[in-house]
Amino acid sequence: MRLTSPPKPRRFGQLQVAGEVSILELDAHAHPGLQKGSNGTQGNAEGGNFCVSSSSLDEILSEMVIVVPCKDEDLDVIRGVIAAIPHACLVILVSNCKRAEDDAYEQQVKMVHTFAGYGRQILVIHQKDSVAAAALQASRMSELLDPADGRIRNGKGEGMLLAIAIAEAFCPEKRYVGFVDADNFIPATVSEYCTAFAAGFAMSRSPEQEDTLVRLRWNSKPKIRNGKVEKVEQGRCSRIVNNWLNRLFASEAPGETLNPLITTANAGEHAMTMALAKKLRMAAGYAIEPFHFVDLLVRGRLEGNTSSSARDVEGSNRTETSTKPLDKPVTVRQIRTCSPHWHRESDDEHIRHMWAAGLGSIYHGLAPYRAKNGAIKQLCKDMHAYAVNNNGVEKTTGQLPCPRTYPALETMDITTFRRMLRRGMGKDSFHALGLDSSEED
Ligand code: GDP
Secondary structure, X not given: OXXXXXXXXXXXXXXXXXOOEEEEXXXXXXXXOOEEOXXXXXXXXXXXXXXEOHHHHHHHHOOXXXXXXXXXXXXXXXXXXXXXXXXXXXXXXXXXXXXXXXXXXXXXXXXXXXOOOOOOOEEEEEOOOHXXXXXXXXXXXXXXXXXXOOOEOOOHHHHHHHHHHHHHXXXXXXXXXXXXXXXXXXXXXXXXXXXXXXXXXXXXXXXXXXXXXXXXXXXXXXXXXXXXEEEEOOOHHHHHHHHHHHHHHHHOOOOOOOOOOOOOOOOOOEXXXXXXXXXXXXXXXXXXXXXXXXXXXXXXXXHHHHHHHHHHHHOOHHHHHHOOOOOOOEEEEEXXXXXXXXEOOOOHHHHHHHHHHHHHHHHHHXXXXXXXXXXXXXXXXHHHHHHHHXXXXXXXXXXXXXXXXXXXXXXXXXXXXXXXXXXXXXOOOOEEEOOXXXXXX
């Protein structure tokens, strides 16, 4: 793969954010004019080129889990997404489709079975799995459960967290985890996304040296208007959340020109080192992607500056442990794809809900720092005013929604979780294909 050269990342304490790079060629070979870099890469900072060899990409893909959160997408659409994930990746499909009606989940499981027998590794689970809920309860992750029925709460973020816990429990040798949405009408783009994740990791130092978060920006979102295809560069939600995140990062780098540094606030397609996936606090539902930036800035920069007072506000020991400053550098890489992204069109209400959740995660995630940091205080005030003017606040409170945030998964008892889920395999909704799941703990 050939990409534009990675710009020098901007530093915010332990967090580094690199500006966007673009894919220039999906399949490109190393060129003698390019210097040799780490991880089998070749680069030339001035020449605007950066090549990653196919063998390096393949090696990284073989160490990667790809999670597909799905809900009520057509079976054919989900099948297409799975079919396009590179064979070397282990796949985890987490479904939150309605279970009682028309056996949609049974159909999804049957479809997944059609991939078995060809050396493919796939795990599939329903978000409302009773064994998974009991296993989370027993392994100190009860925050994920809905007290009303004791099952895992609804939400994309919740499904993704369940999948990360499963990846850690059942394939601890994998070093990377990536996420691709199931509502994607063009399967081949999924193949590009997974390869782009691998290229992002290839640009970084090894997971032992630093953690990496790779986020993709779709080349465009095509719309059909008056019988013509129009390319929309930025989605309606991304435009808003990117803008506020850029203001936040600019306030932390006074005097520097950063904009637009953040172009991937709501990147459904993203991947990270497993170590980072266990370390990050994650937010519920659609706040999960923008909140990555908040948690990283808080723990990479703000916690380091104002540590004890900010953590005292948060309270419990568990929260304190998971907001501890980052122990290792984290680099965010943003990659613009070659292909446009064609997916289910969302209505205005859905978009409003998504950006309000994103802004809410920034507004409330920064709450402990408002008193000490004048720029953050002003930013939050302006963000609230924007939300009031654009119908983004909750009617009952007049505030931006405050998304639930979960403790980092590293605080859970993964051995108990693995043991309970393995014993319950096949009893409710969890199936593992192509894995040796019979081994004992
Ligand atoms: P958008 O495409 O960003 O507008 O958001 P969508 O509502 O289409 O969701 C993106 C992805 O998340 C899709 O693949 C959905 O099926 C999936 N998703 C949404 N809600 C849930 C959920 O509660 N659980 C799971 N497992 N997936 C979800």
